[in-house]
Amino acid sequence: MPRYRVRPLGDRFGVEVTGLDLSAGIRPDEMAALRRQFHDSQLMVIRGQNIEPRRFLWFARHFGRPQPHIAAHLRHKEVPEILPLSNIFVDDKPIGIFDGAAFWHQDMAYEDVASNATIVHAIETPDRGGDTLFADMWAAYDALEPGMRERISGLVARHRYGNRADEDYRTRAKAMELTAEEQRRVHDVYHPLVLAHPVTGRRALYGVASTSRGIRGLEDAEARALLDALGRHASQDRFVQAHRYQVGDIVLWDNFSLMHKATPIDRANGPETRRYLHRISTKDLLTAA
Ligand SMILES: [Fe+2]
Known part of the structure:
Protein backbone atom coordinates (compact mmCIF):
# COMPACT_ATOMS: atom_id res chain seq x y z
CA MET A 1 0.00 0.00 0.00
CA ASP A 127 0.56 35.92 -2.06
CA ARG A 128 -1.38 36.77 -5.19
CA GLY A 129 -1.08 36.10 -8.93
CA GLY A 130 0.99 33.71 -11.01
CA ASP A 131 -1.64 30.95 -11.19
CA THR A 132 -1.54 28.50 -14.09
CA LEU A 133 -4.85 27.85 -15.87
CA PHE A 134 -5.62 24.41 -17.26
CA ALA A 135 -8.28 23.30 -19.75
CA ASP A 136 -9.48 19.70 -19.91
CA MET A 137 -9.08 18.45 -23.47
CA TRP A 138 -10.68 15.09 -22.68
CA ALA A 139 -13.89 16.81 -21.55
CA ALA A 140 -13.69 19.28 -24.44
CA TYR A 141 -13.49 16.40 -26.92
CA ASP A 142 -16.34 14.50 -25.25
CA ALA A 143 -18.53 17.64 -25.35
CA LEU A 144 -18.18 18.17 -29.12
CA GLU A 145 -21.26 17.63 -31.27
CA PRO A 146 -21.09 14.20 -32.97
CA GLY A 147 -20.93 15.94 -36.36
CA MET A 148 -17.87 17.92 -35.31
CA ARG A 149 -16.19 14.82 -33.86
CA GLU A 150 -16.72 13.17 -37.25
CA ARG A 151 -15.45 16.22 -39.16
CA ILE A 152 -12.14 16.37 -37.25
CA SER A 153 -11.57 12.63 -37.05
CA GLY A 154 -8.29 11.82 -38.82
CA LEU A 155 -7.33 15.48 -39.36
CA VAL A 156 -3.68 16.40 -38.88
CA ALA A 157 -2.64 19.91 -37.84
CA ARG A 158 0.52 21.74 -38.90
CA HIS A 159 2.36 23.35 -35.98
CA ARG A 160 5.17 25.87 -35.68
CA TYR A 161 6.77 27.57 -32.66
CA GLY A 162 4.93 30.69 -31.43
CA ASN A 163 1.34 31.85 -31.06
CA ARG A 164 -0.76 32.18 -34.20
CA ALA A 165 -3.05 34.73 -32.51
CA ASP A 166 -0.17 37.10 -31.69
CA GLU A 167 3.21 36.98 -33.41
CA ASP A 168 4.37 40.27 -31.89
CA TYR A 169 7.15 39.50 -29.40
CA ARG A 170 6.59 42.83 -27.61
CA THR A 171 3.13 41.99 -26.32
CA ARG A 172 2.46 39.85 -23.27
CA ALA A 173 0.70 37.13 -25.31
CA LYS A 174 3.93 36.35 -27.15
CA ALA A 175 6.00 33.20 -27.18
CA MET A 176 9.59 33.39 -25.88
CA GLU A 177 11.73 35.18 -28.42
CA LEU A 178 14.37 32.93 -29.98
CA THR A 179 17.88 33.77 -31.13
CA ALA A 180 18.64 33.61 -34.87
CA GLU A 181 20.36 30.24 -34.35
CA GLU A 182 17.36 28.84 -32.45
CA GLN A 183 15.00 30.18 -35.11
CA ARG A 184 16.88 28.26 -37.78
CA ARG A 185 15.94 25.00 -35.98
CA VAL A 186 12.22 25.85 -35.98
CA HIS A 187 10.26 23.98 -38.64
CA ASP A 188 6.73 22.76 -39.35
CA VAL A 189 5.64 19.61 -37.53
CA TYR A 190 2.39 17.64 -37.68
CA HIS A 191 0.17 16.23 -34.94
CA PRO A 192 -3.33 14.72 -35.04
CA LEU A 193 -6.18 16.98 -33.89
CA VAL A 194 -7.60 14.11 -31.89
CA LEU A 195 -5.02 12.33 -29.82
CA ALA A 196 -5.50 8.98 -28.11
CA HIS A 197 -3.51 9.05 -24.87
CA PRO A 198 -0.58 6.63 -25.18
CA VAL A 199 -1.27 5.12 -21.75
CA THR A 200 -5.02 5.35 -21.18
CA GLY A 201 -6.15 5.42 -24.82
CA ARG A 202 -8.63 8.18 -23.95
CA ARG A 203 -9.25 10.67 -26.76
CA ALA A 204 -8.51 14.37 -26.38
CA LEU A 205 -8.58 17.42 -28.60
CA TYR A 206 -4.95 18.28 -29.22
CA GLY A 207 -3.07 21.39 -30.28
CA VAL A 208 -6.03 23.57 -31.24
CA ALA A 209 -4.46 26.80 -29.95
CA SER A 210 -1.30 28.87 -30.54
CA THR A 211 1.18 26.62 -32.39
CA SER A 212 -1.26 25.12 -34.92
CA ARG A 213 -1.19 27.11 -38.19
CA GLY A 214 -3.05 24.89 -40.61
CA ILE A 215 -4.57 21.49 -41.30
CA ARG A 216 -3.40 19.04 -43.91
CA GLY A 217 -5.74 19.03 -46.91
CA LEU A 218 -7.58 22.25 -45.96
CA GLU A 219 -7.08 25.83 -47.15
CA ASP A 220 -5.34 27.83 -44.44
CA ALA A 221 -8.29 30.21 -43.95
CA GLU A 222 -10.69 27.31 -43.45
CA ALA A 223 -8.22 25.53 -41.18
CA ARG A 224 -7.66 28.65 -39.06
CA ALA A 225 -11.42 29.16 -38.67
CA LEU A 226 -11.83 25.55 -37.55
CA LEU A 227 -8.85 25.73 -35.16
CA ASP A 228 -10.12 29.02 -33.70
CA ALA A 229 -13.59 27.54 -33.16
CA LEU A 230 -12.11 24.44 -31.46
CA GLY A 231 -9.83 26.67 -29.35
CA ARG A 232 -12.81 28.77 -28.19
CA HIS A 233 -14.77 25.61 -27.43
CA ALA A 234 -11.98 24.00 -25.40
CA SER A 235 -11.20 27.10 -23.35
CA GLN A 236 -14.75 27.66 -22.05
CA ASP A 237 -14.97 28.16 -18.29
CA ARG A 238 -16.66 24.79 -17.83
CA PHE A 239 -13.42 23.02 -18.86
CA VAL A 240 -10.99 25.34 -17.05
CA GLN A 241 -9.41 25.16 -13.61
CA ALA A 242 -6.74 27.38 -12.04
FE1 LIG B 1 3.75 25.98 -21.12
Whole structure:
Protein backbone atom coordinates (compact mmCIF):
# COMPACT_ATOMS: atom_id res chain seq x y z
CA MET A 1 0.00 0.00 0.00
CA PRO A 2 1.36 3.46 -0.87
CA ARG A 3 2.14 5.55 2.20
CA TYR A 4 0.77 8.75 0.66
CA ARG A 5 -2.78 10.08 0.48
CA VAL A 6 -4.70 11.22 -2.61
CA ARG A 7 -7.76 13.46 -2.78
CA PRO A 8 -9.48 15.56 -5.45
CA LEU A 9 -7.75 18.85 -6.17
CA GLY A 10 -10.60 20.90 -7.56
CA ASP A 11 -14.14 20.67 -8.85
CA ARG A 12 -13.22 19.48 -12.32
CA PHE A 13 -10.04 17.41 -12.46
CA GLY A 14 -6.74 16.73 -10.76
CA VAL A 15 -5.59 15.25 -7.46
CA GLU A 16 -3.62 16.42 -4.45
CA VAL A 17 -1.03 14.06 -2.97
CA THR A 18 0.15 14.45 0.62
CA GLY A 19 2.35 12.35 2.90
CA LEU A 20 5.24 11.95 0.46
CA ASP A 21 8.81 13.09 1.05
CA LEU A 22 10.74 12.84 -2.21
CA SER A 23 13.99 13.85 -0.50
CA ALA A 24 13.81 10.67 1.60
CA GLY A 25 12.97 8.30 -1.23
CA ILE A 26 10.05 6.44 -2.65
CA ARG A 27 9.51 2.71 -3.13
CA PRO A 28 9.25 1.40 -6.73
CA ASP A 29 5.65 0.26 -6.14
CA GLU A 30 4.76 3.74 -4.89
CA MET A 31 6.36 5.39 -7.92
CA ALA A 32 4.45 3.03 -10.22
CA ALA A 33 1.19 3.85 -8.42
CA LEU A 34 1.98 7.55 -8.64
CA ARG A 35 2.49 7.26 -12.40
CA ARG A 36 -0.82 5.44 -12.82
CA GLN A 37 -2.53 8.06 -10.69
CA PHE A 38 -1.02 10.83 -12.80
CA HIS A 39 -2.18 9.34 -16.10
CA ASP A 40 -5.70 8.90 -14.75
CA SER A 41 -5.87 12.36 -13.18
CA GLN A 42 -4.25 14.69 -15.78
CA LEU A 43 -3.09 17.10 -13.06
CA MET A 44 -1.32 16.02 -9.87
CA VAL A 45 -0.06 18.26 -7.09
CA ILE A 46 2.37 16.75 -4.58
CA ARG A 47 2.49 19.09 -1.60
CA GLY A 48 5.35 20.03 0.67
CA GLN A 49 8.49 19.03 -1.24
CA ASN A 50 11.85 20.51 -0.33
CA ILE A 51 14.31 19.05 -2.84
CA GLU A 52 17.44 20.12 -4.70
CA PRO A 53 17.42 20.66 -8.49
CA ARG A 54 19.19 17.33 -9.13
CA ARG A 55 16.64 15.44 -7.03
CA PHE A 56 13.87 17.19 -8.97
CA LEU A 57 15.49 16.00 -12.21
CA TRP A 58 15.69 12.44 -10.80
CA PHE A 59 11.96 12.55 -9.99
CA ALA A 60 11.01 14.00 -13.39
CA ARG A 61 12.86 11.15 -15.17
CA HIS A 62 10.18 8.74 -13.96
CA PHE A 63 7.63 10.49 -16.16
CA GLY A 64 9.59 10.83 -19.38
CA ARG A 65 12.86 12.05 -20.88
CA PRO A 66 13.58 15.61 -19.63
CA GLN A 67 13.99 18.11 -22.47
CA PRO A 68 16.10 21.25 -22.23
CA HIS A 69 14.05 24.23 -23.50
CA ILE A 70 14.64 25.37 -27.09
CA ALA A 71 15.81 28.79 -25.80
CA ALA A 72 19.24 27.76 -24.44
CA HIS A 73 20.07 31.05 -22.71
CA LEU A 74 17.06 30.60 -20.40
CA ARG A 75 18.09 27.21 -18.96
CA HIS A 76 19.17 26.59 -15.35
CA LYS A 77 22.96 26.93 -15.13
CA GLU A 78 23.69 23.64 -13.30
CA VAL A 79 20.80 21.46 -14.48
CA PRO A 80 20.02 22.52 -18.07
CA GLU A 81 16.88 20.38 -18.19
CA ILE A 82 15.38 22.87 -15.70
CA LEU A 83 13.81 26.09 -16.91
CA PRO A 84 13.54 28.67 -14.09
CA LEU A 85 10.36 30.80 -14.07
CA SER A 86 10.49 33.96 -12.00
CA ASN A 87 9.40 37.55 -11.53
CA ILE A 88 12.53 38.34 -9.49
CA PHE A 89 14.92 40.81 -11.12
CA VAL A 90 18.63 41.16 -10.32
CA ASP A 91 20.52 44.03 -11.96
CA ASP A 92 17.36 44.73 -13.93
CA LYS A 93 17.36 41.24 -15.45
CA PRO A 94 14.83 38.50 -14.56
CA ILE A 95 16.43 35.38 -13.01
CA GLY A 96 14.02 33.13 -14.92
CA ILE A 97 11.32 33.40 -17.55
CA PHE A 98 9.31 36.40 -16.39
CA ASP A 99 6.58 36.69 -18.96
CA GLY A 100 5.57 33.05 -19.44
CA ALA A 101 3.24 31.90 -22.16
CA ALA A 102 0.02 33.75 -21.24
CA PHE A 103 -1.96 32.06 -24.03
CA TRP A 104 -3.45 28.58 -24.34
CA HIS A 105 -0.91 26.00 -25.50
CA GLN A 106 0.49 22.52 -24.97
CA ASP A 107 4.20 22.33 -24.25
CA MET A 108 6.50 21.53 -27.17
CA ALA A 109 3.62 20.96 -29.60
CA TYR A 110 5.95 22.72 -32.07
CA GLU A 111 8.40 19.79 -31.94
CA ASP A 112 8.22 16.50 -33.85
CA VAL A 113 7.76 14.63 -30.58
CA ALA A 114 5.62 16.79 -28.30
CA SER A 115 6.01 16.87 -24.53
CA ASN A 116 3.96 14.32 -22.60
CA ALA A 117 4.33 15.94 -19.19
CA THR A 118 5.44 19.16 -17.57
CA ILE A 119 6.54 19.16 -13.95
CA VAL A 120 6.95 22.30 -11.87
CA HIS A 121 8.54 22.72 -8.44
CA ALA A 122 7.39 25.84 -6.58
CA ILE A 123 10.24 27.25 -4.51
CA GLU A 124 8.92 30.77 -3.81
CA THR A 125 5.30 31.80 -4.39
CA PRO A 126 3.57 35.19 -4.24
CA ASP A 127 0.56 35.92 -2.06
CA ARG A 128 -1.38 36.77 -5.19
CA GLY A 129 -1.08 36.10 -8.93
CA GLY A 130 0.99 33.71 -11.01
CA ASP A 131 -1.64 30.95 -11.19
CA THR A 132 -1.54 28.50 -14.09
CA LEU A 133 -4.85 27.85 -15.87
CA PHE A 134 -5.62 24.41 -17.26
CA ALA A 135 -8.28 23.30 -19.75
CA ASP A 136 -9.48 19.70 -19.91
CA MET A 137 -9.08 18.45 -23.47
CA TRP A 138 -10.68 15.09 -22.68
CA ALA A 139 -13.89 16.81 -21.55
CA ALA A 140 -13.69 19.28 -24.44
CA TYR A 141 -13.49 16.40 -26.92
CA ASP A 142 -16.34 14.50 -25.25
CA ALA A 143 -18.53 17.64 -25.35
CA LEU A 144 -18.18 18.17 -29.12
CA GLU A 145 -21.26 17.63 -31.27
CA PRO A 146 -21.09 14.20 -32.97
CA GLY A 147 -20.93 15.94 -36.36
CA MET A 148 -17.87 17.92 -35.31
CA ARG A 149 -16.19 14.82 -33.86
CA GLU A 150 -16.72 13.17 -37.25
CA ARG A 151 -15.45 16.22 -39.16
CA ILE A 152 -12.14 16.37 -37.25
CA SER A 153 -11.57 12.63 -37.05
CA GLY A 154 -8.29 11.82 -38.82
CA LEU A 155 -7.33 15.48 -39.36
CA VAL A 156 -3.68 16.40 -38.88
CA ALA A 157 -2.64 19.91 -37.84
CA ARG A 158 0.52 21.74 -38.90
CA HIS A 159 2.36 23.35 -35.98
CA ARG A 160 5.17 25.87 -35.68
CA TYR A 161 6.77 27.57 -32.66
CA GLY A 162 4.93 30.69 -31.43
CA ASN A 163 1.34 31.85 -31.06
CA ARG A 164 -0.76 32.18 -34.20
CA ALA A 165 -3.05 34.73 -32.51
CA ASP A 166 -0.17 37.10 -31.69
CA GLU A 167 3.21 36.98 -33.41
CA ASP A 168 4.37 40.27 -31.89
CA TYR A 169 7.15 39.50 -29.40
CA ARG A 170 6.59 42.83 -27.61
CA THR A 171 3.13 41.99 -26.32
CA ARG A 172 2.46 39.85 -23.27
CA ALA A 173 0.70 37.13 -25.31
CA LYS A 174 3.93 36.35 -27.15
CA ALA A 175 6.00 33.20 -27.18
CA MET A 176 9.59 33.39 -25.88
CA GLU A 177 11.73 35.18 -28.42
CA LEU A 178 14.37 32.93 -29.98
CA THR A 179 17.88 33.77 -31.13
CA ALA A 180 18.64 33.61 -34.87
CA GLU A 181 20.36 30.24 -34.35
CA GLU A 182 17.36 28.84 -32.45
CA GLN A 183 15.00 30.18 -35.11
CA ARG A 184 16.88 28.26 -37.78
CA ARG A 185 15.94 25.00 -35.98
CA VAL A 186 12.22 25.85 -35.98
CA HIS A 187 10.26 23.98 -38.64
CA ASP A 188 6.73 22.76 -39.35
CA VAL A 189 5.64 19.61 -37.53
CA TYR A 190 2.39 17.64 -37.68
CA HIS A 191 0.17 16.23 -34.94
CA PRO A 192 -3.33 14.72 -35.04
CA LEU A 193 -6.18 16.98 -33.89
CA VAL A 194 -7.60 14.11 -31.89
CA LEU A 195 -5.02 12.33 -29.82
CA ALA A 196 -5.50 8.98 -28.11
CA HIS A 197 -3.51 9.05 -24.87
CA PRO A 198 -0.58 6.63 -25.18
CA VAL A 199 -1.27 5.12 -21.75
CA THR A 200 -5.02 5.35 -21.18
CA GLY A 201 -6.15 5.42 -24.82
CA ARG A 202 -8.63 8.18 -23.95
CA ARG A 203 -9.25 10.67 -26.76
CA ALA A 204 -8.51 14.37 -26.38
CA LEU A 205 -8.58 17.42 -28.60
CA TYR A 206 -4.95 18.28 -29.22
CA GLY A 207 -3.07 21.39 -30.28
CA VAL A 208 -6.03 23.57 -31.24
CA ALA A 209 -4.46 26.80 -29.95
CA SER A 210 -1.30 28.87 -30.54
CA THR A 211 1.18 26.62 -32.39
CA SER A 212 -1.26 25.12 -34.92
CA ARG A 213 -1.19 27.11 -38.19
CA GLY A 214 -3.05 24.89 -40.61
CA ILE A 215 -4.57 21.49 -41.30
CA ARG A 216 -3.40 19.04 -43.91
CA GLY A 217 -5.74 19.03 -46.91
CA LEU A 218 -7.58 22.25 -45.96
CA GLU A 219 -7.08 25.83 -47.15
CA ASP A 220 -5.34 27.83 -44.44
CA ALA A 221 -8.29 30.21 -43.95
CA GLU A 222 -10.69 27.31 -43.45
CA ALA A 223 -8.22 25.53 -41.18
CA ARG A 224 -7.66 28.65 -39.06
CA ALA A 225 -11.42 29.16 -38.67
CA LEU A 226 -11.83 25.55 -37.55
CA LEU A 227 -8.85 25.73 -35.16
CA ASP A 228 -10.12 29.02 -33.70
CA ALA A 229 -13.59 27.54 -33.16
CA LEU A 230 -12.11 24.44 -31.46
CA GLY A 231 -9.83 26.67 -29.35
CA ARG A 232 -12.81 28.77 -28.19
CA HIS A 233 -14.77 25.61 -27.43
CA ALA A 234 -11.98 24.00 -25.40
CA SER A 235 -11.20 27.10 -23.35
CA GLN A 236 -14.75 27.66 -22.05
CA ASP A 237 -14.97 28.16 -18.29
CA ARG A 238 -16.66 24.79 -17.83
CA PHE A 239 -13.42 23.02 -18.86
CA VAL A 240 -10.99 25.34 -17.05
CA GLN A 241 -9.41 25.16 -13.61
CA ALA A 242 -6.74 27.38 -12.04
CA HIS A 243 -3.84 26.22 -9.90
CA ARG A 244 -2.46 28.55 -7.26
CA TYR A 245 1.03 27.43 -6.29
CA GLN A 246 2.04 26.85 -2.68
CA VAL A 247 5.68 26.67 -1.60
CA GLY A 248 6.84 23.06 -1.98
CA ASP A 249 4.27 22.06 -4.59
CA ILE A 250 5.38 19.69 -7.29
CA VAL A 251 2.77 20.07 -10.00
CA LEU A 252 2.62 17.55 -12.84
CA TRP A 253 0.38 18.06 -15.83
CA ASP A 254 -0.39 15.83 -18.76
CA ASN A 255 0.30 17.79 -21.96
CA PHE A 256 -1.67 15.29 -24.06
CA SER A 257 -4.97 15.91 -22.25
CA LEU A 258 -4.62 19.45 -20.85
CA MET A 259 -3.76 22.76 -22.39
CA HIS A 260 -2.55 25.53 -20.11
CA LYS A 261 -1.71 29.20 -19.92
CA ALA A 262 0.15 31.45 -17.53
CA THR A 263 -1.48 34.43 -15.88
CA PRO A 264 0.75 37.51 -16.12
CA ILE A 265 2.37 38.71 -12.91
CA ASP A 266 4.18 41.92 -12.06
CA ARG A 267 7.81 42.20 -11.05
CA ALA A 268 8.49 41.22 -7.46
CA ASN A 269 8.90 44.20 -5.15
CA GLY A 270 9.05 42.44 -1.78
CA PRO A 271 9.09 38.96 -0.19
CA GLU A 272 5.34 38.45 -0.52
CA THR A 273 5.40 39.05 -4.28
CA ARG A 274 8.38 36.83 -5.22
CA ARG A 275 7.78 33.92 -7.57
CA TYR A 276 10.46 31.34 -8.32
CA LEU A 277 9.62 27.99 -9.93
CA HIS A 278 11.63 25.23 -11.61
CA ARG A 279 10.07 23.59 -14.66
CA ILE A 280 10.96 20.37 -16.47
CA SER A 281 9.13 19.15 -19.57
CA THR A 282 9.52 15.52 -20.62
CA LYS A 283 8.98 13.37 -23.69
CA ASP A 284 8.64 9.65 -24.37
CA LEU A 285 6.97 8.51 -21.16
CA LEU A 286 6.86 4.90 -22.31
CA THR A 287 10.64 4.67 -22.16
CA ALA A 288 10.91 6.46 -18.79
CA ALA A 289 12.57 4.71 -15.85
FE1 LIG B 1 3.75 25.98 -21.12
